[in-house]
Amino acid sequence: MQGRAKVKSQAMSRFEIVTREDFSDVTYLLEFHHPLMAKAARPGQFVIVMSHEHGERIPLTIADFDRNKGTITLVIQAVGKTTREMQQTCQVGTTLYGVVGPMGNPSHTSGAKKVVCVGGGLGVAPIYPQARAFKEGGAYVIGIVGFRTRDLVFWEDKFRACCDEFIVCTDDGSAGIKGLITDGIKLAIATHPDIDELVAIGPPVMMKACAAMTQPHNIKTVVCLNPIMVDGTGMCGGCRVRIGGQVKFACVDGPEFDGHQVDFDDLMLRLRRFKAEEKTALERWSESCRMKNEIETASLSRQSPAYSPDNLLSEPFALPDPFEEVKGG
Amino acid sequence: MAKKKTIRTIPQERAPVREQDPRERARNFKEVVYGFRLEDALHEAERCLLCPDPACVEGCPVSIDIPGFIQKISAKDLRGAYDVITGTNLLPAICGRVCPQESQCEGVCPVGEALEPVAIGRLERFIGDTAIAQGWTNIPYIEPSGFRIGIVGSGPAGMACAADMAKAGCDVTVYEAFHQAGGVLKYGIPDFRLPNAVIDAEIDNLRKLGVKFECNTLVGRLFTIEQMLAEMGFHAVFVGTGAGYPSLLGIPGDSLGGVLSANELLTRCNLMLAREFPSYDTPLPLGRHVAVIGSGNTAMDAMRVCLRLGAENVHCIYRRTKAESPARAEEIHHAEEEGIEFHWLTNPVEILDDGKGNVRGMRCIRMELGEPDESGRRRPVPVAGSEFEFTTDLVVFAIGTNANPIMGQTSKLKLNKRGYIETDANLATSMAGVFAGGDIVTGAATVIEAMGAGRKAARNMKAYLGLRDTDLPYLTDGRGSAGRLFGIDLRERNFARVRVAATANS
Ligand SMILES: Cc1cc2nc3c(=O)[nH]c(=O)nc-3n(C[C@H](O)[C@H](O)[C@H](O)COP(=O)(O)OP(=O)(O)OC[C@H]3O[C@@H](n4cnc5c(N)ncnc54)[C@H](O)[C@@H]3O)c2cc1C
Ligand SMILES: Cc1cc2nc3c(=O)[nH]c(=O)nc-3n(C[C@H](O)[C@H](O)[C@H](O)COP(=O)(O)OP(=O)(O)OC[C@H]3O[C@@H](n4cnc5c(N)ncnc54)[C@H](O)[C@@H]3O)c2cc1C
Ligand code: SF4
Numbered sequence: 001m002q003g004r005a006k007v008k009s010q011a012m013s014r015f016e017i018v019t020r021e022d023f024s025d026v027t028y029l030l031e032f033h034h035p036l037m038a039k040a041a042r043p044g045q046f047v048i049v050m051s052h053e054h055g056e057r058i059p060l061t062i063a064d065f066d067r068n069k070g071t072i073t074l075v076i077q078a079v080g081k082t083t084r085e086m087q088q089t090c091q092v093g094t095t096l097y098g099v100v101g102p103m104g105n106p107s108h109t110s111g112a113k114k115v116v117c118v119g120g121g122l123g124v125a126p127i128y129p130q131a132r133a134f135k136e137g138g139a140y141v142i143g144i145v146g147f148r149t150r151d152l153v154f155w156e157d158k159f160r161a162c163c164d165e166f167i168v169c170t171d172d173g174s175a176g177i178k179g180l181i182t183d184g185i186k187l188a189i190a191t192h193p194d195i196d197e198l199v200a201i202g203p204p205v206m207m208k209a210c211a212a213m214t215q216p217h218n219i220k221t222v223v224c225l226n227p228i229m230v231d232g233t234g235m236c237g238g239c240r241v242r243i244g245g246q247v248k249f250a251c252v253d254g255p256e257f258d259g260h261q262v263d264f265d266d267l268m269l270r271l272r273r274f275k276a277e278e279k280t281a282l283e284r285w286s287e288s289c290r291m292k293n294e295i296e297t298a299s300l301s302r303q304s305p306a307y308s309p310d311n312l313l314s315e316p317f318a319l320p321d322p323f324e325e326v327k328g329g
Numbered sequence: 330m331a332k333k334k335t336i337r338t339i340p341q342e343r344a345p346v347r348e349q350d351p352r353e354r355a356r357n358f359k360e361v362v363y364g365f366r367l368e369d370a371l372h373e374a375e376r377c378l379l380c381p382d383p384a385c386v387e388g389c390p391v392s393i394d395i396p397g398f399i400q401k402i403s404a405k406d407l408r409g410a411y412d413v414i415t416g417t418n419l420l421p422a423i424c425g426r427v428c429p430q431e432s433q434c435e436g437v438c439p440v441g442e443a444l445e446p447v448a449i450g451r452l453e454r455f456i457g458d459t460a461i462a463q464g465w466t467n468i469p470y471i472e473p474s475g476f477r478i479g480i481v482g483s484g485p486a487g488m489a490c491a492a493d494m495a496k497a498g499c500d501v502t503v504y505e506a507f508h509q510a511g512g513v514l515k516y517g518i519p520d521f522r523l524p525n526a527v528i529d530a531e532i533d534n535l536r537k538l539g540v541k542f543e544c545n546t547l548v549g550r551l552f553t554i555e556q557m558l559a560e561m562g563f564h565a566v567f568v569g570t571g572a573g574y575p576s577l578l579g580i581p582g583d584s585l586g587g588v589l590s591a592n593e594l595l596t597r598c599n600l601m602l603a604r605e606f607p608s609y610d611t612p613l614p615l616g617r618h619v620a621v622i623g624s625g626n627t628a629m630d631a632m633r634v635c636l637r638l639g640a641e642n643v644h645c646i647y648r649r650t651k652a653e654s655p656a657r658a659e660e661i662h663h664a665e666e667e668g669i670e671f672h673w674l675t676n677p678v679e680i681l682d683d684g685k686g687n688v689r690g691m692r693c694i695r696m697e698l699g700e701p702d703e704s705g706r707r708r709p710v711p712v713a714g715s716e717f718e719f720t721t722d723l724v725v726f727a728i729g730t731n732a733n734p735i736m737g738q739t740s741k742l743k744l745n746k747r748g749y750i751e752t753d754a755n756l757a758t759s760m761a762g763v764f765a766g767g768d769i770v771t772g773a774a775t776v777i778e779a780m781g782a783g784r785k786a787a788r789n790m791k792a793y794l795g796l797r798d799t800d801l802p803y804l805t806d807g808r809g810s811a812g813r814l815f816g817i818d819l820r821e822r823n824f825a826r827v828r829v830a831a832t833a834n835s
């Protein structure tokens with residue numbers, strides 16, 4: 001039964017990776033082939049990826065799509081077991097076990113005349129298609145993205161191509177302005193009193209801070225929520241979030257919601273549901289990688305690819321947790 | 330043939346069916362009830378009176394020729410029996426396990442008036458399992474009709490419709506959002522009631538009929554129903570996307586870490602195999618003291634899964650009494666045997682926080698039965714001052730489902746006020762060429778009702794396409810009063826009892 005299932009699933013769908021790019025130790029881009037999805041995808045939507053048969057279903061925002069090439073681009077932060085394992089195994093020519101989408105309601109990128117698009121942490125790439133869509137819709141677009149330091153900055157050229165103004169914020173001031181994303185927003189609000197809308201994607205703390213900043217100015221604020229998901233079809237209720245006192249399912253009712261209505265504390269609480277299990281999975285996996293690595297070092301002469309897991313393995317928990325830190329946000 | 334059997338001449342006792350010991354089975358995911366052996370099946374087949382005007386066929390939603398297949402079993406022609414069943418039902422190993430036979434075929438069998446009725450479900454399962462073990466399939470000669478049919482959702486409704494349309498010579502593609510086909514059969518009903526191997530085998534049979542399965546496809550979002558008809562070359566579409574969307578508790582504390590829907594728990598455990606964590610990546614919340622709210626079959630499945638995952642104790646919290654419980658008595662019986670603690674007439678009021686965002690306990694209130702409500706069941710009302718707290722670290726809710734919104738969000742299909750797809754008596758929707766059936770039309774119901782709907786839709790789809798229908802006439806139409814379908818009171822909403830068993834053990 002097992003063996004047959006494997007053959008079947010392979011024949012069923014192939015999601016071949018055609019491009020891979022590493023922006024830093026923790027951020028990487030995967031572009032895979034899926035013409036139908038490229039045709040359907042709209043800004044603000046996401047996919048659910050299963051990288052292998054024993055894998056977890058993880059939601060990832062569609063960071064770009066190319067209808068001519070028939071591809072979908074994801075930008076992923078290696079934060080835990082699945083995303084780090086994918087960082088190792090997902091290479092050009094390999095295929096993902098399953099990708100379903102586009103999921104969620106597309107964002108409304110028309111109507112607004114002046115828009116601020118904010119991306120921090122794992123939200124930098126996902127904000128890009130929105131900025132581009134707003135621009136295509138004729139809006140004046142102010143892009144604000146945050147990173148810890150200069151080396152982590154990516155897609156600056158892509159953003160500049162679709163933003164009328166583009167502000168990079170770094171924690172250490174090594175690129176753009178020194179400070180958090182909220183400093184960038186302050187700047188934008190100060191210079192543009194006529195902002196109609198702000199869209200923010202990033203860690204909940206960051207989105208919470210953004211919503212708090214726009215509230216006094218009465219600026220419409222849209223945030224893209226990232227609760228833990230399983231099916232992404234509205235069937236499990238795992239992704240439930242509180243919006244203005246009502247419970248909504250982020251996968252089918254969202255993922256975008258009115259930032260002034262979102263109960264961010266509830267979201268942050270629910271993101272911690274599997275902390276212990278996530279730690280176990282990561283430790284176990286890191287250990288098995290370390291052992292594999294030792295065997296390899298002993299046998300082969302070492303060729304060290306740019307995304308070598310070594311630096312991850314020396315300090316498995318030193319990476320920023322995208323959900324807890326406001327870093328770059 | 331042999332001389333006519335009477336109620337006195339047939340074996341009086343049902344063939345015994347072996348079950349795993351409750352203490353043993355509460356720790357594993359193997360099937361609870363073992364299947365018949367050949368001698369058991371022969372014994373049970375002897376109990377059939379071969380009525381000339383068999384009530385059981387009337388009682389079966391898809392009118393299987395029950396005495397016909399039983400007669401073949403008696404003649405030890407198992408292949409023949411399989412041929413008889415698959416003339417009407419392609420999924421005997423599944424139906425034999427999860428159908429509510431006691432309110433259908435077995436419920437009307439005259440043997441049941443004096444003795445226990447013929448164990449039709451177990452015989453059906455025996456034949457289904459034998460066919461899987463022997464690798465039998467029935468692929469009729471199919472003349473291509475040139476029509477292309479799209480099916481949305483691979484649950485029992487979609488599968489049944491796919492099978493009938495494929496047999497009518499259509500080119501059928503089933504689209505499924507998940508990475509595996511099967512619907513609730515796969516992600517919901519646990520292995521100890523319905524092993525995944527059985528579902529996969531039945532799905533393979535559909536493949537042999539030429540049905541194509543496209544998983545990882547969220548219809549509505551990847552392409553719409555309108556596109557299927559206008560651009561993708563489908564001549565007709567069937568929508569069987571199930572109900573899904575779990576109802577929420579709406580009490581304080583219901584978003585704490587250890588509070589989840591039975592659907593989430595079961596999907597993680599059954600489909601994502603989180604019970605094998607960390608060999609499989611998906612995590613599963615484990616509880617030592619689990620409280621499950623609700624008392625339908627979904628709740629029973631959730632409770633028994635938690636027990637098998639190692640919970641020390643599992644409590645069932647239900648606001649009415651055992652008599653009103655929508656789960657089958659036999660299932661409650663199995664759960665009781667396994668050590669589930671039932672708290673009837675109890676309603677949760679608040680889930681208590683341990684200060685770290687997890688569950689520490691639950692506050693409940695006692696209920697008593699008041700006046701009957703519109704469903705005819707006596708309405709539970711709280712007893713003033715009866716609140717109490719108890720310790721629990723995992724709360725699972727199984728209090729029903731609502732309509733899945735994706736089809737409504739992405740198509741012009743007309744929905745009713747509760748969000749389910751509106752159809753006419755022929756299961757045709759507001760859109761020409763689009764039919765719908767199963768839970769997305771009726772709300773949460775049963776496997777056989779979904780299959781019946783899939784077949785009914787197929788029949789009307791054939792009429793719509795102008796294909797001659799060669800299938801047996803359906804007995805489901807025009808029978809019974811409005812609130813009843815297949816002899817089941819719709820309001821009961823009850824599922825099958827545990828009619829399970831073991832390919833693994835045979
Ligand atoms: C709609 C949506 C869009 C997203 N888009 C992106 C994106 O474009 N790029 C990106 O890098 N990340 C994105 N994420 C987050 C990404 O899904 C998680 O980082 C990933 O699941 C972590 O898996 P892991 O095993 O590597 O880490 P884990 O160790 O399992 O978890 C790390 C953290 O990720 C969160 N998480 C874990 N499992 C899930 C899950 N199944 N669903 C959601 N969150 C989870 C938890 O809060 C946890 O603390 C998105 C999440 C959602 C809901
Ligand atoms: C835990 C549990 C136990 C049960 N036990 C029993 C029992 O013992 N006996 C019994 O008779 N009944 C039982 N039932 C009820 C029975 O399973 C359902 O009534 C039946 O499965 C409904 O079938 P369906 O085909 O309508 O939908 P489903 O089985 O729900 O299948 C729908 C499928 O469509 C897919 N889908 C949804 N949206 C889309 C989309 N947009 N695009 C593509 N695919 C989509 C879903 O992923 C799913 O696979 C149980 C239900 C549950 C939850
Ligand atoms: S009603 Fe009972 S006895 Fe009569 S044919 Fe059917 S199974 Fe046999």
Ligand code: FES
Nearest residue numbers: 232234236237251
């Ligand atoms: S992810 Fe399951 S309901 Fe949203």
